[in-house]
Structure formats: structure tokens, C-alpha cells
Amino acid sequence: MELGHRQAKGRIGIIAPYARDFCASCNRLRLSSDGRLHLCLFGDGGIDLRPILQEGDQSALTNRICALVSTKAPAHRLHEGNSGATPHLASIGG
Numbered sequence: 001m002e003l004g005h006r007q008a009k010g011r012i013g014i015i016a017p018y019a020r021d022f023c024a025s026c027n028r029l030r031l032s033s034d035g036r037l038h039l040c041l042f043g044d045g046g047i048d049l050r051p052i053l054q055e056g057d058q059s060a061l062t063n064r065i066c067a068l069v070s071t072k073a074p075a076h077r078l079h080e081g082n083s084g085a086t087p088h089l090a091s092i093g094g
Helices: 049-054 058-069 086-093
Strands: 034-037
Touching: 034 049
Parallel strands: none
Antiparallel strands: none
């Protein structure tokens, strides 16, 4: 959902995770300050990319991220009370 005001420049977007088909169209990834890739804002843990990042091998990093994206869960588990990493949103840019 995007909001704006006719007398203001720009717009803001709101991520509404309970919206219908939110996960199906999600194209977001987040990299935490400690090098962990989070495939879902509401997922657990994240995957440690520090070793690949430290090596500086762009091809290996691209391949690893592409492989991980194919494992993204089809839906979050908020309806089950599982909010994943949300208590620590500041560490992953949320």
C-alpha cells in the first residue's frame, strides 16, 4: 500500500503482511549487519554469508544467494504467532 499527499513530494509504502497473497509477490531480501541473509522479514535466524562476503568472490556470492532464494518459504507464520526476527528489526533494516 502506498500513501502520499498532494502537497508533498514522494510517497511512503506500508508493508501489510496480513494482506492476501503478500508472500507470493514478496521480492525482498535483507542482509543483517552481522552478514546474515534473511529471506523473510518474519523468518528465523538467517543464513550466514560472512565467509563468502569476506572472500570477495562475487560469482560465489551470486550463486549462493540465487540458491537460497529458491528455498524461500511460500508464506510467513504470523497467523501461528511466529514473528521470526521481528523483535530485532533494527538489525536487519526493518
